[in-house]
Amino acid sequence: MNDRPGKPVESLTVSDEELQSLTQAIFQRHGIDFTCYERLSLKRRVIRVLGVFNVDSIHALWRLILRDRTFIYTFMDEVSVGLTAMFRDPVLWRKMQYLLNNDLVKKSELAIWHAGCSSGEEIYTFGIVLRESVFANNVTAWATDISKQAIEQAQRGGYHALKFPEYEQNYKEFNPFGSLKRYSTSGKGTFQMHSDLIRHVSFEYHNLITDPFPVNLDIIFCRNVMIYFDSGAKLKLLKKFYDSLKPGGLLIIGFYDAVMPLIDPHQFDVLDIEAKIFVRL
Template identity: 40%
Template structure:
């Protein structure tokens, strides 16, 4: 779709217009975007205006109510993620040591990747499991609100243009590792080998609205997922995560997450603050 150059690159959106769009999405589809941090949400709306050539909030509001398929495009644009293979290699070295210390190679682990985006975090953790001899012994669920991101993650495909960066990250994590152990080469992409994804279930999910039970997971990744959420939404998600973790289970957050004030020491131990690793207290 071509973008009309006459449309401003920074469309002004009032608070009232933003709320009307949030209300339209909620009433029509039951999807709650009220908890997004307002400035961030407005920036995402401006992105949608530009991409779909909307000239007013009424255009977006009308399209949202009349076109039932448009909600998928809307969600995919609002939830654009940023991820890479072995992003923050030092973290993954530390994480590997944590798993080696606390989970034996005979242990059956349950892991949740909340906000898995296009899948690089899943592939990275699968390589760590392989290093530890855990392959086939870790059952993971990978969730995201974006259907496009989930399709990419489940396909295992990464564009060739990222190969050099990812090889460099992998070497920083483990100098002896090679990508060709884990990926096959396609025409314009590399493809993560299916055997490393056998125990991963991909599912579309709204993090705010779903319930993930109690004492289900040994590890929950929620890295840089909540940076666009407001305070009450962060607290709501943290409470869900707390319940979903097994006693002694680990929560991993991102370096960009401003969540420390929500991780009180009654619920979580600051296991490794530098690497943003927290542990559920055995209360």
């Protein structure tokens, strides 16, 4: 995140026309599609970016993007704010452990996609769940995000020490008898997750809107990502997730994604409504 002092966000405004002009220009120049993001949410993020980079208009922001072709990735890092935490929503991870120990244990291998992996807490969480399950067969995972900065942090697996108590409490709700200290090393103001938890994971940049999807997957995690998209984009993503999963594959969404009314009952059945797990028909 950029820590430079910028203009007060309260003093900045962006019109709908300016936002549309910016997103269309970015798509034409870089092939990155922000046009389907939920408008008010994207507008708030763009206004925040103007303040961070100390510019007072969309035109000035566009000059920055034009001046340096790599600046678009800095812009995306600032716009993309991850909504994640280690063992966030423990009810999900308890259910995942149950599935690994029962339904999924019969599979000879698992192919998993962490779509919109953000800074990686979910990936390390699932690595721990795997470690504490009886599933012992081959697992391969693909972790992707639109933010290169987030992907780099996910690969490093280092997090601020102030987050550890929250993450430890979440983990205790999953396993009251364990501790995240078993899977991490404390440093000066940080804690480092053990790299062996993600040996099965490959990391890549990926744009959910414009890039092709992997296929023949057993599990897709896409949690608190679709919250930023409009209904049309959510419908398209749900169809693409359906095409990516094997029959019987699992789609796991976020608690705030608000896609329940959009899920086609001919494509997905509810496996666990509390944990937001759906099974591909």
